[in-house]
Amino acid sequence: MAGNSKIAIYGALAANIGIAVVKFIAASITGSSAMISEGIHSTVDSGNSLLLLLGMRRSQRAPDRGHPFGHGKEIYFWTLIVAILVFSLGGGMSIYEGISHLQHPEELKDPFWNYIVLVISMGFEGASLLYAVREFNKSRGKLGFWKEVGMSKDPALFAVIYEESAAIAGLIIALLGVFLGHYFGNPVFDALASILIGLVLVAVAITMVKESKGLLVGESADRAIVEGIYNLVSSDKDVETLYFPLTMHLAPNEILLALDVEFRKDMTVENLFGGIAKLEDKIKKEFPTVKKIYIEAKNFGGRDRPWMIEATD
Template identity: 80%
Template sequence: MTGNSKFAIYGALAANLCIAAVKFVAASITGSSAMISEGIHSTVDSGNSLLLLLGMKRSRRPADAGHPFGHGKEIYFWSLIVAILVFSLGGGMSVYEGISHLQHPVELSDPMWNYIVLLSAMVFEGASLVYTIRQFNKSRGKLGFWKELSMSKDPGLFAVIYEESAAIAGLIIALVGVWLGHYFQNPVFDAAASILIGLVLVFVAITMVRESKGLLVGESAGKPIVKGIYNLVNSEPRVHTLYYPLTMHLAPNEILLALDVEFKGDMTVKELFGTIKHLEDQIKKEYPSVKKIYIEAKNFEGKEKPWEDL
């Protein structure tokens, strides 16, 4: 987990706490269903930021007897919990609020407070989103932005980007709903906006669940890293056959690598050990995220007895 993702979460948390309070004040004054949904949305986002920070802290715990590979995957567990909360509390409550106002319309008062709060929230949410995207761009590859985001292994960045994008979309929907409601003097538009906000949150939650689930069950490193490792090891003159590298993310910046390698049979045991050490050093130098490497030497018969050269 990078410092960039931590700062992005802190920035999103501060913005959401302030915005949630103002939204609820505006909703209590104007009676807007969309504003209530937006207040719920910002409150859920604030709680989600705290859960991600908790996951980051717990994932840094060192390895122990019960968890010999460390606790890095815990951040993926908490990102899954965040996705579930976005779905249930954010999406579910917003849809419920909209349906409730459709069944029992509330007369809307002066919308000025709604406009002020929504436009101010757009500025804060937009600033948080731009900052997070800049942090993400520092580490992303050469593929398109959305492709790289879907391949990201850092919930501290992709979760914030998804949430802030949903927040901007929700604010736009709320602004249009409030304006239409007052222009036509019909609260149905405001209630419909609340339902649409909920559906946006449900879509984002499903996307986050898919991302977190893949990482939690043991997702491979990105193809450029796997292909790069394969080419690096295969270029070693003493390697006869290299099978496809097996990788798994233990944390956003911690990869487990397992290699099945057939070395050439004219090597001594000492040369074999030296070659393996050289390969491990080269891999860790080129790919610092690869923290643990296991190389299984197959079909090897050294010229000398195993322990005489050591």
């Protein structure tokens, strides 16, 4: 899945760099505020793709003494930075540009190049979005699409989906602004389109901040995974009592699992360790994203003494 996520980001990066250049050229020819906002939007998206790639690379570094659980959460940090840039540079500058053109309206020129650039941009952005959606659908659950996107643990995919969706919405708004501005001969429509594009980017940025924050502070695995682990372990013949599993995402495809288990009181030490090893194998086979498992075995041999067992790759 990581490789597919990278391809989605590379596709978005290539599309946004080319589109940003063309949008700014069209804006300089036509004087459209909405086109300037769209150029800013594509430029910010290009930088965001680079930051996501940086985050993915740094998150794959091996564990060390200072980070014994690895650097997987770094991808969540860079996703937060991307969200901040979308909010400040994308949304803020687009709103500023629109307000500036409301205060100092400029006569719009021939919109021909605006239409050409916007339609071509829709094609590139749409292709990038469709690829990201297709890759996301390979692993999503049975809930609604946007609900699943909100629950996703892979920023590389959900960031592209959010950004490309915002890009399509922005292009539609820009197209309407340019058309209405020339149809009525009033540049106010073009300036309002720029403000609306900024508001769309602000809304997307706030959504991404919310998603990134949940993952940074330690978000649990999906409910289906947690319940599946509970059912798998509690059905084991050696387990008398299992408390609710505790999970946390260390990376999009790396889950930390902590289990509090009461095994049969008649088990020997050898049987206990054998039972724990068996549980570890069963869990990792059924749920391959679970990479680190900590099992606390209680009430062993009729004594209320915890045995902390670590099971890792």
